[in-house]
Structure formats: structure tokens, C-alpha cells
Amino acid sequence: MTHTQEQVVTVRPEPSQQPVVEMRDISITFGTVSALDRVSMRLFPGEVHALMGENGAGKSTLIKALTGVYTIDAGTIVVGGEEHEFHTPAAAQAAGISTVYQEVNLVPNLTVAENMLLGREPRRFGAINVRAMNRRARQTLERLGLDVNPGSLLGDHPIAVQQLVAIARAVDVDARVVILDEPTSSLDADEVEKLFDVMRRLREHGVAIVFVSHFLDQIYEIADRMTILRNGRLVEERMVAETSQLELVRLMIGRELEVLERLDRDQRQAAVSSETPVLKAVGLSRKGSLEATDLTLYEGEVVGVAGLLGSGRTELARLLFGADTADHGELEVRSSRRRLRSPRHAIDRKMAFSSEDRKAEGVIGDLTVADNMLLALQASRGWLRPIPQATRARLVRDYIQALDIRPADPDALMRNLSGGNQQKVLLARWLITDPDVLILDEPTRGIDIGAKTQIQTLVADLAAKGMAVVFISAELEEVLRLSHRVVVMRDRRKIRELPNDDVSVSDVLEIIAGEARQTEEGTA
DSSP states (O other): OOOOGGGOOOOOOOTTOOOSEEEEEEEEEETTEEEEEEEEEEEOTTOEEEEEOOTTSSHHHHHHHHTTSSOOSEEEEEETTEEEOOOSHHHHHHTTEEEEOSSOOSOTTSBHHHHHTTTOOOEETTEEOHHHHHHHHHHHHHHTTOOOOTTSBGGGSOHHHHHHHHHHHHHHTTOSEEEEESTTTTOOHHHHHHHHHHHHHHHHTTOEEEEEOSOHHHHHHHOSEEEEEETTEEEEEEEGGGSOHHHHHHHHHSSOSHHHHHHHHHTTSOOOOOSSOSEEEEEEEETTTEEEEEEEEOTTOEEEEEEOTTSSHHHHHHHHHTSSOOSEEEEEETTEEEOOOSHHHHHHTTEEEEOSOHHHHTOOTTSBHHHHHTHHHHHHHOTTSOOOHHHHHHHHHHHHHHTTOSSOOTTSBGGGSOHHHHHHHHHHHHHTTOOSEEEEESTTTTOOHHHHHHHHHHHHHHHHTTOEEEEEOSOHHHHHHHOSEEEEEETTEEEEEEEOSSOOHHHHHHHHHHHHHHHHHHHO
16 A cells, blocks of 8 residues: 555654654554554653544544554554554553543542552552552652642542542553543643643653643643644654644644634624524523523524633523523523423424533433434424434435534444544534524534534534524633624623624633622722
8 A cells, every 4th residue: 555645754763762662554444444544653751742633533543552442453563672462451551551531530439549559459468458558659649749648539639630640540550651631621720730740750750651632732831742643544743842833733634724714804793683682581590500690692693601610601501501490580582481491491492502511411322423413303303203214314414414524424333433523413413403592512622623623614604594602612712713792701600791893812811800800809
């Protein structure tokens, strides 16, 4: 097989250093789908290596090949100069390769030390030596600069600390390679910096770190080298310091950023097509969740909701859709007062809501793409009125094509899709119901720049066709790119609403900070 141009790699040689891991020409096929096509990657000791690419580019498959979750069809894996065939994760771990996943796979009702040494507990007279276990765990934690009580329950700690404990466990088994798969997706800035401190300590001790993240700023802050994949193929290996962010994005998505540039330029032109609100909330509140909030939404309009973590963004979305019941306030849908007691009532009134927690409240992993896509429509019809087979096939085919869902296989299990493609299926689920109001809570969280661009473009197109959209995102640039109006929230209440007339990120942050200063002065 002849390599395509995007597979030809030229990298500066490093004669003085040998890779701790080298994956050569790795290929994996699932049925007729080529997940990896002759992909290579090198990991050097004492280096943070970023694995970059769109969702569906092959990053997760490559990691699973290295960690023994998937058996490779072709190629070789060399660890410490010796070829290995990993058929189980345990075999990879025995060779010094350990993975810390985005969703921590530890035991919350055990102590920190018990989790760190699970299956390897020191024993005395046949019983677990708790004192020795805690001492050993404390030594490892201190080595990483972590002030965590080894005798405390893991579940009592925030997710950031649990992830650090998972890293400490990997260090305790003398890992030569630690793979961090989206470790920062649920962390705030301080927690990210603590994670980076630990990563730097590991790097100083000669550990090779694979870092997977969709946050480009974090890649440029912590990573030394990167491997870029696209469509299951190797594009290039690069030194991070020698690659601009714009160049990296172009390598990942294989095209210019014309779409985002068009959105930045054109989308803020208001497209309101009616003077009658399609949705109006007055004094909507719920004790402990949201203070009294007003919100008006018109056809063809995107209202962006901005605010820091815990500001009340998600709570507002859930009250608008009836996922939570308001204690006070009124909701008007098409000028008709409604009390939405459940999501079913909202769906009946042509509303749709895509939750921020797609794993718990959206994706049904054991069902097919087609079944996931048609779930809301079938629920609205009632389970005694099945969707005709021809209609099912047409809808699924059209939306797979329209949203560029990969693989384009309606019978693929949802759990086998990348995060970005799962998100597209969930959007298709709601668009099939032909809603008047679409509420999107973090629709682009944890997905790559290519899928993010497609979803942003879709939102803009839906609004241009008359749909009313509530768009919630922690990324202020994204909110400002898409919105006609911006609602700013803090401390579970709306503090400002303003037209998006060239509003900047700094403007929004100043509004939030200004509210914080007023609060501090008022309580002084």
C-alpha cells in the first residue's frame, strides 16, 4: 500500500535518546471499517506527548491498542526495545503502561490508600497491613506533591483529587508510560494547574505521558511533542513549540477555518422573524437552584447564556424544559401560559433539550444509532404507534448525511461512536421532532474542533430557518460567536442581558467581576 501525502512524516532525529514506546504501522479494522491505517507513534521518557485529532480520528483506538483493550491486526508495539503483543490491559500494565480515564474507574467507598494499592496491599500474617499501606501511599502522594490523607474515603474528594489519586496509583505500579485521557474536561483552572504540577513532576522522573485534550491552550502549556491523526491515519508528528495553533487546527481538520470565520462575521446579524415571543419565562425560580429569572425568546434567534461554573445556566435550562419543576414563575409558549410538569409536556409543545450530561441523560450505549436517533419521536407518538419502517430508514439516512455522523452506519452501537458523533446523534434525535425551541446545554463540550465547527454551523442554520435556540456554553467565545442576545448569570441568577453588538469576552468577564465586586461591597 502506498502512503498518502498526509501519512508521510518527517521528524527531527534524536540519536541520543531511544523511545520508551514505539508503535509502528498499527492497523485495526472493525468489520469493513478501518479504524487505524498504518499509524505510528513514539513516546520518549521525560516527555509530555499530546495525541491530537478530531473525534473519530482514531485517538481512542490507538490508546486501546497500546493498552491491550484492542488486538492489533497489523504492526508492532515496542516497549523498552522489546516487541510486545498486549491482549489484555493487565499485560500492558505489567509492561509499565497505565491509563487514567476521564471517568475515574476507582472505588469511591474505599480509602485513598486502598484504591492506590488495590490488589497489591502489603500483608502481615496473611492480613492487610493497613499501617504499611497508608505509609506507602503517603510516600507516593508526597512524591507527587499531593496533600491527601491516604486514610480518607476516595468518594469524599472532588473529581479532580480522584483523578490525581488515579495517577498516584499508576505511579505506584512503576509505570513508564501514563496515559491521561481527557483529564481536564471537568476541572476548573486551579485544579488543572494542580494536575499540571503533578505531570511536571512525573516528567522530571522520566515518565512518558500521553495527554489527550481538546483544550488547545492546555496542550501548548504542558506538551512537548504531538502526534496528529485524521480519519484513522497519521498526519504528522510535531514539536509543539514549532507549530502554531492555527496550523495545528488545519492539520487536524484538513481544511481552512472558513466556517468559523463566516460565523464570526455574519451570525450576529439578528434574524428575528416575529414580534411574538415563542417562549417567555417570567420570575422562573426554584429554591436552591435558581433565583427569579425572566427570559424571552423569539423565532430565528439564538440567546446565549454565559456564566461561570455554578452560575445557574443548567438550572435555567432544566426549568425551561420541565426537567425540574419551578416553585414560582410563569412560562408562556406561543402566548399560552403553561406549567411544564415534565419533559413530555415540553416535547408536546415543540420544545427540545439536549442535556450537558450526554452519558447519563442522553446516550443509550447498547442501542443502535438509529434507535437512539428516533427515541424522542417514538416517545412523542406513544409506544403503541411504532414509526413506519420506511419513515425510520429515511429519517435516519437523512440525518446521518446532514450531520456527517461517522461511521455512517445506522446499525452501529452508540457506545462505539466518538463523543462528537454521539453528540450529533443526540442533536438529530431532537431535530427529528421538528421543535420550535431548541435548548442546548454544552453541546460542544469535550469534542474536537471539527465537530464543534459543524455543530456551531448547524445552530446558525437552524436559527436562520426560524428556530429559536437557547445556547449554553462555558466557552465564552462560542457563546458570543453564535448569539444575537447574551444572558449573563452569576450565583444562580441573571445579572445582565444585552444585545450582542460586538460584545467581547472581556466585556462579559467584566460584567461578572463587576457583580462580584458589588456583592463584596454590599456585604462588607
